[in-house]
Amino acid sequence: MQFSVARAARPTGEILQALIEEEARASEILLPRDAVVCYGAGRITASPAYTLNRLCSHYNKLEQGMLLRTALQENTLEIMPLDFPRGLEPGKCYLGRKIQHTKGKDITVAIESWQAETLLRSGKADFFTPYVPSIKEYRVWVYRNRHLGTYEKVLTRPEDFKKIGRNYANGFDFSHRESENVPETLKDVAKRAILALNLDFGAVDILETPEHQFIVLEVNSAPGVSNERRRVIQNLAHRIVRWAANGCPRRSNGIE
Numbered sequence: 001m002q003f004s005v006a007r008a009a010r011p012t013g014e015i016l017q018a019l020i021e022e023e024a025r026a027s028e029i030l031l032p033r034d035a036v037v038c039y040g041a042g043r044i045t046a047s048p049a050y051t052l053n054r055l056c057s058h059y060n061k062l063e064q065g066m067l068l069r070t071a072l073q074e075n076t077l078e079i080m081p082l083d084f085p086r087g088l089e090p091g092k093c094y095l096g097r098k099i100q101h102t103k104g105k106d107i108t109v110a111i112e113s114w115q116a117e118t119l120l121r122s123g124k125a126d127f128f129t130p131y132v133p134s135i136k137e138y139r140v141w142v143y144r145n146r147h148l149g150t151y152e153k154v155l156t157r158p159e160d161f162k163k164i165g166r167n168y169a170n171g172f173d174f175s176h177r178e179s180e181n182v183p184e185t186l187k188d189v190a191k192r193a194i195l196a197l198n199l200d201f202g203a204v205d206i207l208e209t210p211e212h213q214f215i216v217l218e219v220n221s222a223p224g225v226s227n228e229r230r231r232v233i234q235n236l237a238h239r240i241v242r243w244a245a246n247g248c249p250r251r252s253n254g255i256e
Helices: 007-026 061-075 113-122 184-196 227-245
Strands: 002-005 035-039 050-052 094-097 108-110 127-130 136-143 146-155 172-177 201-208 214-220
Touching (some): 002 007, 007 035, 061 214, 136 184, 136 227, 146 184, 184 201
Antiparallel strands (some): 094 108, 094 127
8 A cells, every 4th residue: 555645744644654554464454555545645647546535635725615615605614705805894804824824824814905905915815714703623533424533622821822723833732522522513514524525534623603603614634643633543544444454445425
């Protein structure tokens, strides 16, 4: 079995590869040489014969957002049209994003039209989404139509909190939630997001609003993994080994 791993995702990709090979040896399963697992670096062509996450790097973040909006409607972010600064709603906050971004480091904020126009002209933002008030943020891991695990982003280092965004640099860490304590609606929204992007697996970042609505922010096809989150990457490795052992079947919906 081969691995196609994005450079930025190499540490996690190497962990996943080692876990797959370890479980295959322990289970005495022969991994097919003509199968490829893509982790943040997808194969666009029809070959090789057996591929997981073939399209994982096919879309940039704007294209991904538009596909999610079409499929999930109110359960994902609205993508503002490129000429939107002229029609910016007074008093409303918008977040500027780059087409290629990681770890929330690209987020810019616009409240007035001139701010949005300046960010677009300077190249600091490629598109905008409305700011969504939230009480929690989750990362939900999915393999095909199976829930692998859910983590809540929790502020554990308040002294590092400096700007908008729940990420490590801003003082947040992942806290695992047992599956029985994860709302089924949250799991369902994550599964629909994976399906909308024609992926086999991924980790979906989702906000919970004060009204307890779940809003998809984005889908990560090569999410990072630290020691605290090793459980979910082990679950993913197990599913991939089972996939190989069962003859590399297509998804139940017949899409690949």
